[in-house]
Amino acid sequence: MPVDAKPETLDVVVVGAGFSGLYLLHWLRKDGFAVHVIEAGDDVGGTWYWNRYPGARCDIMSLDYSMSFDPQLQQEWHWPERYSAQPDILVYARHIAERFDLRRDISFGVKVTAATFDEGSDRWTVEGDDGRRWNARHVIMATGCLSVPRIPDVPGLEDFRGDWYHTGDWPHEGVDFTGKKVAVIGTGSSGIQSIPVIAQQAAELTVFQRTPNFSVPAWNGPMDPAFEAEHKAHYDELREVTRWSAGGYLVEDNNDPARHLPREEIEAELERRWQQGGFSLLGAYGDIMTDLEINAIVVDFVHGKIREKVKDPAVAELLCPKDHPFGTKRLCVDTGYYETYNRDNVSLVDIRKAPIETITPTGIRTAQAEHDFDVIVFATGFDAMTGAILNVDFKGRQGASLREKWAHGPRSYLGLMVSGFPNLFTVTGPQSPSVLANVITAIEQHVEWICDCINHMRDRQLSHIEARKDAEDKWVDHVIALGDATLYPQANSWYMGANIPGKPRVFMPYVGGCGTYRKVCDQVAAENYRGFELAS
Numbered sequence: 001m002p003v004d005a006k007p008e009t010l011d012v013v014v015v016g017a018g019f020s021g022l023y024l025l026h027w028l029r030k031d032g033f034a035v036h037v038i039e040a041g042d043d044v045g046g047t048w049y050w051n052r053y054p055g056a057r058c059d060i061m062s063l064d065y066s067m068s069f070d071p072q073l074q075q076e077w078h079w080p081e082r083y084s085a086q087p088d089i090l091v092y093a094r095h096i097a098e099r100f101d102l103r104r105d106i107s108f109g110v111k112v113t114a115a116t117f118d119e120g121s122d123r124w125t126v127e128g129d130d131g132r133r134w135n136a137r138h139v140i141m142a143t144g145c146l147s148v149p150r151i152p153d154v155p156g157l158e159d160f161r162g163d164w165y166h167t168g169d170w171p172h173e174g175v176d177f178t179g180k181k182v183a184v185i186g187t188g189s190s191g192i193q194s195i196p197v198i199a200q201q202a203a204e205l206t207v208f209q210r211t212p213n214f215s216v217p218a219w220n221g222p223m224d225p226a227f228e229a230e231h232k233a234h235y236d237e238l239r240e241v242t243r244w245s246a247g248g249y250l251v252e253d254n255n256d257p258a259r260h261l262p263r264e265e266i267e268a269e270l271e272r273r274w275q276q277g278g279f280s281l282l283g284a285y286g287d288i289m290t291d292l293e294i295n296a297i298v299v300d301f302v303h304g305k306i307r308e309k310v311k312d313p314a315v316a317e318l319l320c321p322k323d324h325p326f327g328t329k330r331l332c333v334d335t336g337y338y339e340t341y342n343r344d345n346v347s348l349v350d351i352r353k354a355p356i357e358t359i360t361p362t363g364i365r366t367a368q369a370e371h372d373f374d375v376i377v378f379a380t381g382f383d384a385m386t387g388a389i390l391n392v393d394f395k396g397r398q399g400a401s402l403r404e405k406w407a408h409g410p411r412s413y414l415g416l417m418v419s420g421f422p423n424l425f426t427v428t429g430p431q432s433p434s435v436l437a438n439v440i441t442a443i444e445q446h447v448e449w450i451c452d453c454i455n456h457m458r459d460r461q462l463s464h465i466e467a468r469k470d471a472e473d474k475w476v477d478h479v480i481a482l483g484d485a486t487l488y489p490q491a492n493s494w495y496m497g498a499n500i501p502g503k504p505r506v507f508m509p510y511v512g513g514c515g516t517y518r519k520v521c522d523q524v525a526a527e528n529y530r531g532f533e534l535a536s
């Protein structure tokens, strides 16, 4: 289509067809809005479309990590495992698209490159990389927090004669590692999930670790029919509990501090929670994420577990995280991660001590040694939270650039809207609970709030909503103050933007909890959208 073709006129453009985009489309279309979704991939599913690496699965129980908006769907849907694998989650996303007949309003294989606001009409013009344009009252970024894969700037990659992949952009036909010498760079969740699976297939696997991470066992397994039946019998009540909980998922949360408890009692509780698996350990005491001494008890506890599991003491020591408090980087949930290092075909290279200098045509050279590989897997993470939003060249009021506005870190009101950029919403944006929560719970809350707001505007014939600068400043200060009261800023995490060289170091998610945040958003709406400017 020629670039100067007349843009299609809509009420709403949604960018991204992951769970947020699908739910937005379903809701807004049902309410009679002209809405179109633009998706870079060739199918729905968002993060679960791209992250097809071996071992990819959710780290929150599937009965929780699923949409709650349709009571019939949640009753009918059967999750085969406690923590479902990526293919099962993708089947679920596709089912939602079919069930609600969503595909007819989605353009696949198109990347949004730019969006420009026109103050005269209070409308956005959105541009796709195929030359198409859309003109809409509202733009909603449903692009996810972990959707821009990051390949580190290591020299020599272009000369590597083997194959290389990023976990977040995995080939759809899969990768056969049989008989191959494989390198995995990175030990975040993606590395920790894929390493045990790759190790079972590859002839040799070498893991290049810069920073060890804390990982807790998933104790994953087939769905217990009795557990499923019991859960579904109380699904609505349980969903309501999750909506108002801190993390947006069912967990035995204890807000009491451990400060004055005997160490043996704390350790016994940590052991009990370790046996439950998943994020239960994080919820053991209210002061784990605020009191360094209590946190250190958890650190020692997990170190003990690693030393028990890994037979070679030198390897075990390398795997023990010592440079950041427990939980301040995204906690990993694994199946047999540490045990994998007991295999004869797996070795660990400490690239903190001897950094990678270059990729060679045949492998990787560190400051200490040269290794030959057939395949290199980059499990090196994402330009998290802001990457996908800033990939679009947003021009707001008076031509202001979002990239310039966020040059020193993201600024938003409630993680929902940005001052100077009217009628633009972000789902699970920075300064909302997003990545610290069960993201599906966070998505549903944002989508429902945004759709209510758009309906409110239509009912009152309003054409303009914008976050007020003072409300935005106050919210950003609040989010940073909440973060500063915790141990989170002590880690070089992607929560802080610290994984991307040159990215502003700012704690991005709202740490006050899903339930509290929901209450704030509800109050704001009830008080006639306090902190927003609405106009016709």
Ligand code: NA7
Binding pocket: 146, 152, 153, 167, 185, 186, 187, 188, 189, 190, 191, 192, 209, 210, 211, 330, 351, 379, 380, 381, 382, 494, 499
């Ligand atoms: P993460 O958690 O950002 O992990 C990336 C890993 O890659 C981490 O171990 C990094 O080490 C490592 N890394 C990044 N850049 C480099 C370079 N240049 N050299 C060596 N090692 C590097 O990404 P994931 O995909 O695992 O997980 C992201 C989220 O997806 C996860 O938290 C879940 O929410 C789902 P570092 O720690 O920076 O030293």
